[in-house]
Amino acid sequence: MNVEPTTISMSQPLDGLTASELRGLVERYRRIFCGSGYGFWEWDLDTHSIDWSGGFWESIGYDDEDRKRLTDARELPAFIHPDDVEQMFESVREHLRSAEPLYTCYRVMTKDGDYIWTQVRADSIRDETGRAKYLSGVNFDISELKDVEAALRESEARQARIIQASNDGIWEWYADRNAFHFSSRCWEHLGYSQEDDMMVGGEDRMRRWRNHIYPQDLPLFDRALERHLTLQEPFDIEYRVTAKDGEIRWIRARGKASFDFDGKPTRMSGTNMDITHIKRAEERVLRAKVQAEKANSAKSEFLSSMSHELRTPLNAILGYAQLFEFDNNLKDVQKDNIHEIRAAGEHLLKLINDVLDLAKIESGAVKANLQSVLVSRLLEDCATLIRPQADARGLVLRMNFHGLEDVCVEADQVRLKQALLNLMSNAVKYNKVGGQIDVSLHEAPGRQLRVMVSDTGTGIEESRRAEVFQPFNRLHAEMSKIEGSGVGLVITKQLIESMNGQIDFSSEPGQGTRFWIDLRQTERTHVAPPVAEVSSPAGEPVELCVAGAQRVLYIEDNATNIKLLQHFFSRYQNFSLEIAEEPFWGIYRARQMRPDVIILDVNLPGLDGYEVLKVLQNDPATRAIPVIGLSANVMSIDLEKGREAGFYEYLTKPLQVNRLVATLNQLLGGAREQVQA
Missing domain, CATH: 3.30.450.20 (PAS domain)
Structure with missing residues (x-):
């Protein structure tokens, strides 16, 4: 005969239950208590005995023998963390005084000797006089909650420290x-x-x-x-x-x-x-700029005014001198004297015209700083800047140095770069979509090096050759969508001639145009080999072996170079890269963020890289930060100057990524002491 198990509600009154039903109810309560992992207990305050139920003590490693000690309330402190014993008993005493429910937390020792956090919730049963006779409650493990609270507090403290430091x-x-x-x-x-x-x-x-x-x-x-x-x-x-x-x-x-x-x-x-200090620095720079512009304007106004004041009386001198030459009554000696007066006046007029032309030249047109310049490296740098514009129009940019990669010329590097950029930019703007640009080096007579820039544009008619180097004359390009002012080639010609060079061109209408620059050769040179180069199989990148979070500050004003390093560092999640496109802002961010390494472009506007490096070295907050120099100056004297200035490493453009990786490995990967040794 099958007998259905008796189901008894836990809220059902116990009166009238059979012994079997009572045993079933007790077993159910025991299963619930033991399976929950909670500790249910009742403390007899008169006998100091504690009756425990549930699986709390078993869950932390204690057996039945250990629990015998736990039935004596006087043994309980031995299982509680020494720092929490007094607080636990004070909570009990406060409950006995106030009759408010008992809520407290303390640490309990496990069988292995570790401690976990437990929370206690309890209340008391009192007699008719209000005296507590029994204290009943429950213990449960809240260690995970405490760990979360500790992690949250640490996170809040860390954020507070970061905010305070910033x-x-x-x-x-x-x-x-x-x-x-x-x-x-x-x-x-x-x-x-x-x-x-x-x-x-x-x-x-x-x-x-x-x-x-x-x-x-x-x-x-x-x-x-x-x-x-x-x-x-x-x-x-x-x-x-x-x-x-x-x-x-x-x-x-x-x-x-x-x-x-x-x-x-x-x-x-x-x-x-x-940002008060930044704004004040901007104001100082702006005031200096305004003062410089005022000074330059005053110079031009002065020269223009003086030329006018001198030309007015000179007009009378030359005019009357010419009238005397038509007078037949003059003696030969008088005619000779008048001739000398006229010759001197015309010479003075030429000088005045030259001064007036000088007044029209911007303040940048000072005497060129001539030195040996490696043209191939300068062209590669220019190609890096021009290539995005060429790609946008579907143009093919080809470079051919014909074995003259190591030839240097006598030039001003900044001016020559500007001239080359002007020619290459024109080759992009005035080319046809999908066309071609060829940049090449050639030997020219008289120990000259010829830099040639050829395009496949519409070309220039020979009848308009004389107009090419005229200011503001764009050969009717102003009627097209091509942007420009018409002074680029004029400025280029002035720049080249200030370096004792020559510029010229040839063109075939409908086929294209070839501009070339001739400059005097100096010695041949070789780019210095990489320092502490890390070997790797040909064509394979060197692995970046740097662990931990690393912060890099890159001070650079060139958008193309910025994009290159942004793409490079985006591959490494432990590296964060911040860009400062202006030297003053770079110095400020170096002081504020204290990066692990600074990559510094040497040719910056306002302050050059050496001046920025000196500021960083003289500041106690930044002098310990290693600085990697990055420059297009690759002569041996430039490399030596960079290392003597205090750069940790001096890298050259175009940037060789493997050299950068090798430097970062030495600097941040634990090899720095070995390299310095």
Whole structure:
């Protein structure tokens, strides 16, 4: 006969149950208690005995023999972390005094001697006088929760340290209560300290902050904030504030809002950066630029005015001298004297014309700094800059040095590069789509090196040859979509001639044009071999063997070179690359972020790489940061100068990636001491 098991509800009254049903109920409770991993207990306060149920102690390694000790409340402290014993018993005493439910946490020793966190929830049973007789409760393991809390606290502390080190203030706006939070660093930007009422007062923080915004910048601030919250445009704004002492300071605020499903903002978080010193540096540079422009303008105005003042009386001198020559009454000696006067006047007129032409030349047209320049490397550098433009028009750019890669010329490197870029840029602009550009080197008579740039454009008619080097004459290209001012070739001609060179061209209408530059050769040279080169199979890249998070600051103003290193470092997740396109900003970011290594372009506007390096070396905050130099100057004297200046390594353009990898391995991969040894 099959007997269906009796099902008894745990809320069913026990009265009327049979012995069998009671045993079944007890077994069920035991299974629940033991299978949960919780510790259910009751403490008899009169006998100091504890009755335990559940699997709590078994879950941390104790057996039945160990549990015999746990039935005596006086033995319990031996299982509790020494630092938590007093706190646990104080919680019990407080419960006995107040009759409030007992909630406490403490660490319990496992059988292996480790400790876990347990939470206790308990209440007491009291007699008619209110005296507690029994304390009943439950223990359960909360170690994972404590680990999460510890990790969260560490994360918060780490973020606080990062924010504190960055000197940036943080702020947050809460839409549900229209409240703002500003960190103390925000108020420190205004000159307030922790003791100031501004830091501890309870007024509307946003209202106080807005009172410090420069009146003329307040509409700009509100407009940027509104467009971010309504149109979700980026919130990145620079504005002025009035500090506590009345000083005008600059703040750069960046933030991002969170939106609900209806597109309404719920919260906005952001940072404030004090950029006063950057703005002041910009103002100094701007003032210097304005002063230089004023000085140059004053020079031109002076020369123009002086030429006018001199030409006016000279006109009379030469005019009357010519009239005397028509007078037949003059003696021969008088005619000779008049002739000398006229010759001297015409010579003076020529000098005045030269001065007037000088007044039209921009301040950059100073005497060329002639030195030995490796033309092949300069052409490769120019090709790197021009190639994206050529690719955009489907042009093929070919380089052929005809074995003259190591020939140097006497030139000003900056001026020659500008001239070559002008010619190569014209070859792109005036070429036909899908055409070809050839850049080549040739021997020319008189120990000259000829640089030739050929295109496959529409060409120039021979009848218009004289117009090619005329200022603002674009040979009717102004009627096309090709951009230009018409002075590029004029400037190029002046640059080449200032270096004692010559420029000329030949062209076939419909076939293309060939421009060439002739410059005097100097010695032949060789690019210095890589230092501490890491060998690898031909055509295979050197492996970057650097562990751990690495921060790299790249100070460079050339967009093509920036893209190259961005693509390179994007392959390595442990490397973060920050770009500074201006030397002053690079120095500021080096002080602020303290990178592991700095890659510094030597030819920078404003401050060159050597000047930037000197600033970094003289600053205690940055002098220990290794700096890798990067330059198109590849002569032996340039390499030696770079190492003597203090660069950790001096790399040349076009950049050889394997050399960069080898340098980073030496610097960041643990091989630095070996290399220096």
